[in-house]
Amino acid sequence: MKKTISFFAVLFFTAISLEGFAQSNVKVGGVKNELRAPAYPLINIDTYTSGWSMTDNLYDSSVKHWTGKDFPLVGALRVDGAVYRFMGTEDVPLMPIIGMGSSEEWIGSYTFQTPEKNWTSTSYDAKNWKQSKGAFGTKGESNVKTLWETEDIWVRREITLKEDYKNKKLYLKYSHDDDTEIYINGLEVVNTGNACKKNVLIEIPQNVAKTLKKGKNIITAHCKNRVGGGLLDFGINIEVPIVRHLNTTAIQKSVDVQATQTHYKFTCGNVDLDLTFMAPLLMNNLNLISRPVNYIDYTVTSNDGKTHDVAIYFEAAPNWALDEPSQLSTSTSFEKGNLAYVKTGSVSQKLLDKKSDDVRIDWGYFYLSGEKNKVKNAVGNPFELRSSFVKNGNVVLDKQAKNGNIAISESLGKVSKATSGKIMLGYDDIYSLQYFGENLRPYWNDKGNKTIETAFEEANTEYATLKSECNKFDDKLMSDAVKTGGKEYAELCVLAYRQSISAHKLVNAPNGELLFMSKENFSGGFINTVDVTYPSAPLYLYYNPELLKGMLNGIYYYSESGKWAKPYPAHDLGTYPIANGQVYGEDMPVEECGNVVILTAAIAKAEGNANYAKKHWNTLKIWAEFLSREGFDPANQLCTDDFAGHLARNTNLSMKAIVALGAYVQMANELGDKTEADKYALIAKEMVRKWMEMAKDGDHYALTFNDKGTWSQKYNLVWDKLLKLNLFPSSVYETEVKYYLTKQNEYGLPLDSRAKYTKSDWIMWTGVLSNDQSTFEKFIKPIHSFMNVTTDRVPMSDWYNTDSKKKVGFQARSVVGGYYLKMLEDKFNEKK
Template sequence: MIRVRNFGYTVFTVTCIFLMNTLSGVAQPATDRTRTPSTLAFNPPATPLITIDPYTSIWSFGSKLNADPTRHWTGRAHQLNGLIRVDGRVFRFMGKPTFPGDTLVHSALQHPYEARYTTKHPADNWASPDFDDSLWAAGAGTFGSRDTDRTHWTSSDIWVRRVVDLPSIPDGNLLVSAIYNDNYELFINGQRIAGIGGVSPNYEVTATQRRIRDVLRPGLNLIAFHSQNFSGPGFVDLGLLSERELNMDVAEQTSQQMTATQSTFTFAAGGVELTVRFTAPLLMDNLDVLSRPVQYITYTVRATDGKAHSVQLYSDASTDIAVDSPDQPVVWRRGRTAQNGPTLNWMRAGSAAQNVLGRKGDNVRIDWGHLYVAAEANGQTSNRIGSLAGALNQFEREGRVSDTPDEGRPTIALNNPTVLSLAFDLGTVTGKAEERHWLLAYDDLKSVEYFGQPLRAWWRRYSKDSDGPEAAIERALQAAETDYRQLRNQCDQFDTQLYADARQAGGRSYAQLCVLAYRQAIAAHKLVARADGTPLFFSKENFSNGSIGTVDVTYPSAPLFLLYNPTLLKGMMEPIFEYSESGRWTKPFAAHDVGTYPLANGQTYGEDMPVEECGNMLILTAALAAVDGNPNYARKHWQVLTTWVQYLKEHGFDPENQLCTDDFAGHLARNANLSVKAILGIASYGYLAGQLGELQAEKEYLTLARELARKWMVLADKGDHYALTFNPNGGNTWSQKYNLVWDKLLKLDRSGESIFPKEVAQREVSYYLLKQMPFGLPLDSRRTYTKSDWIIWTATLADRPTQFDALIEPVLRFANESPDRIPLSDWHETTDGRHVGFRARSVVGGYFIKMLEKKLK
């Protein structure tokens, strides 16, 4: 859902170029010659490393691969570590092996504490040490609405101030251990230290990237935090910890590069250059490869000082990747591929419990199936399963790793994580590059439960349980190894073409945003096979509420899939159609979702979005007909589409006070942008009727849509723009009318006449340019925050490249400069670039709408 909840690989040494200007063979597009070239660099807030699905999704937060542990998109450490040993000296190039240390400020889980709190919005300086909180109430942590919470809190917001006395301050980095629903913002002695969104019912330890001595001092310290609850039980509590880290040299990162399917980092260490490349072959013209849960990490090493060096490389993957929480026991084993094909040694780890499909929700990670690490079996590669500290110490001493005798024993790995580690002995390295690669995979066994039936991932659709536990994943690993060189070339070609196409469509800044969005949008889905062989493509609402198959997440993400493979969009829409057509959903409008990820057994969100979801489904069905060149998909679902358009005829033009995708600032009746969606939903039905030969219905619905559009212009008229609502007493309000973009793209009337006169969009765009903020165009006049996907749609309404650029540039600035270095958030503040909520969501697939416009032309 895209709003607040109802206050309820490729080895390619010269690819992955940030600025991409020097990319050989890509001509300067004619459209760019009329533009002022962007001066903004490309600095992703977080860089995708492994992007298989919503569960196996590992990122490097910030700009350096070795500045912080690698993390799941939720922020939980999912560690990938890398060392290079040059002439016996070890340098760390990936990850940052750390361990929670001493408690600095205890949470209520450890000891109850007293604090001051208020549920009424305080003065702006409320987090300052000298703020007078004597009139605030006194209470004990935890704060929340659950029976176990010590201080009752049921409102939308709470502000808490707590004074702690610390006799001394240790060195090291600061960690926060917190529970929260839905988020918290932490201040220490008046400094903003952290802002975390989502839900964590268990105490979650996160890094702050701050030194302890920079924020705490001996004596009295003020710990202040603000939390919000949008739906469900509210609760918040936190404590502070120190972070212990291993002492070792750090390789110097000399560059970071990113393309659509690859992330590349280059390091200098001991007279050699190391290039590290992560490749996710998410190529949408090959669903078997797209779905195969295997990705590549490639190392290229060469001497840069004219000397010969003895070089070894170390890599590991933590077993934390296979559990939701580090306190869950894990088991492990190893094997070697025995079938025809490349011979690989593999290691695997998974939870001891293996409760398949037993955990659902938002801020959760998978705890069934198995993590795999594999590499070619040869005498130069060694591997080990055991403690992180033991593996690191052995590699530092010997330049290799070897097994420990306790393999397979269940373990709880809190202070000394268990890792699957491997080492490559490159021997003597000179100026000629030496290359090695390894494979990381995750076999989830069963991926989604669909109306009571567990479904396999698409790549696993032909596997049988009787084949044995490793047969399917061994075949996948061997296929991935066999395809390695071919996929290198395909990813190179795709990345180059995507950037060139995006730049031609919308300029350099726009192309950089598309590069940033590509992997994120795909990896927020899971491709599974229905029993009849139909592909279903389920989205997960990351840090939103964890819903699966949400229509108003499908809608903004659709342009990417319409552009590259409409079959995937059909796989997103099919569950909603089937939900209604099966009789399970009986309401005369489209459902909001089909459950909570990964259980797609029916809508679980507590409030319907009737106009929103009907409009979304009708418009996307028309878009599919336009891209496919035929209405066959609409014909398949014509009966339920007819039901939904009837709802829009009766209720869509002047919407009641109902939930919609823009209700971040609360519910809103008579929403003008929602009305635009309803009108274009009606027009989409008319367009589809004409494609199906139902000419009378075509005329009826297109005529109605045009009549409503002109009526809309009167009701929403504010002179130089159109209002937020049809409310004559609503003041000089405004909002982004991004839904108008489909009128421009689809040409719903075969006469070529648009549904809304072109002057509507032109007037709106001119007005929006007056409302720009440093980090983007606000969503509407109520608040200064925005949704970046909608900004790209709004910018696509512009007829002049200069207007488009003016709206796009601040969005790239947000990605580059936001103080929150996390996977891309689509909901952020336009004043200071801070993220408000959400991250790693699929809706950034909407960035590709400008490219879709070019395709449809």
């Protein structure tokens, strides 16, 4: 049975007047979010269908996927024949003249042995090099035709140009993992240093472009694979000359991010436009969390007291349903029921075929939809679609197009007072995940007896009620967060809300259990990583613990089925979207064991009973025994901060083991297992005594038991406080917090004494160790400041430098759900 708590006893919305619709469409009240977000959430369905604005103004750049790849979504308003672009950009299309491995077969000469110094020159003799197809890389990397499993590879690719391109704008397109140098006709164009990116486009400098003559030329590259996957692929693109139609931009007046909505205000000549992106991710309705439909609603109002003829236009590129823009796609327009649709998808439709970090979905279909008695729908060449709208105020209907864009327009008629409308955007992924060999449909259609059109019809019918619910929810969340942690804390929480939820996918397991599976965005691409679940958990404990169970159920199943036979939990279940078992190359025994035990106790606290723990009690006994044996003085191993490297005798990891044992004791007492409770209570108490003695380092506690003169954030201690385990005395909290305040940099508290970078989720948890609001805000303000000024315009990074405006790595991860720990503390305290 689906565990759904519906908002609605009765859906009574059937029809409203245009004026009434306009009123329901406008957000009223609430506290405005003043934060200049690193990226603004627009479309948030899941980790694949994820659209963001990464500039201050919505029209300054293309809408992008969280990975940074373009997800073109263009919006324009026509006012009395003048057209104003309010969203996206009208980019010049690029055409490959030398394709990468994803679009054409190419042959390169290669060697794994360091060549002579002149290996990049056009005259170099590579007769002793091997020849094979590109791209080159390790197993599992996209479009790899030739395996490369050594540390270094050198590649030469002869290219034949059919004309002289010296006066044309050319772009090098390349994918690499890791350090890469690329040369064209012997001249260096790229030198990445330690980095890993796919399908990067850079303009080829004119001095290099001038060397590209008709006939034979040479591209050479060297790539070093430091660790993990390796990849090398490259080609050349050229600009296609076009006539732009949307040259005039609107004037953006404001943007306001709330939990489920992002509100924009524009002036378009004599008309004002209010535009809202709404993802109704209301967590006490799992059907709603899973339903893959978002909204864009709009209200236009005359700003000069006169009547104006107004029409609105939305257009999306096939990129939304492709991993790479060069893939073949097909687009279609049709009507069904009360709605008009345009959809696009890949020609190949290989279900669940790709698994990796920096990839996008290329199976299933992306849709735009509106009420058929209001909108016009069309597919085709984007410049022809735009030209039609500019000339006529609507789009010319085409039923089908290869590699075509999809568009919807609506004539709002003669406008003087507020007039509103909406479109819907959605994705039918058909199958979402593979779970131990079985392909699973999304939760909203787990039996396969619904259609995406049914989902759109439901979304359309429920819109007015959902709009009201989202407004109320957004206002309450912001208000509650302000009361809990201050305005800056609240602004970070609301920005984190959609980012965290949409980094998951909701499905039912074959045994009927809920699975809420995360993707470890830009930190490996793993699915259902335990040490990503751990920091993400507070958001879900606060709003719906069933979702946290959905994050743990697969991990418990993996152990209890015998598929994972070790006496501690796995690190992950695979690489998203394939969950067939751990793929991470190394276990994190104490880390993952402590995480699951603590979170199971937190579920018991949130629900007021230990029923979930009881279901898994035999497994928890095994894990508790492991922690009592191996947890106090951890051997050389990784913890969740694996980017910092291996560490032995880690005091924070030791603290996690101790707190986990205390949490286990609490659950044992609730279940009436006095034998277990008494046994581990004594063990935990002795561990605390030894920890305080061994970790003490003058005015603070050290990073490791044997390295004095070091320090680290003891963020794991926070669960002792929230669960009221009373393991560590208040003096430990006070000592650490006081010391941390002496170590803060401009943008926050470093993770530990080894480097100046930090993790924002852990700072949030460390701040909760304090006992007063003013101290908590001292930890929060630098995080807010960083997000407000960072030059990395991506969905919030949780790993960044405390002494610069730059992130180190990671973006768009679910771990920002950890920001809600302060709110969770208040909620737990209310349960007294």
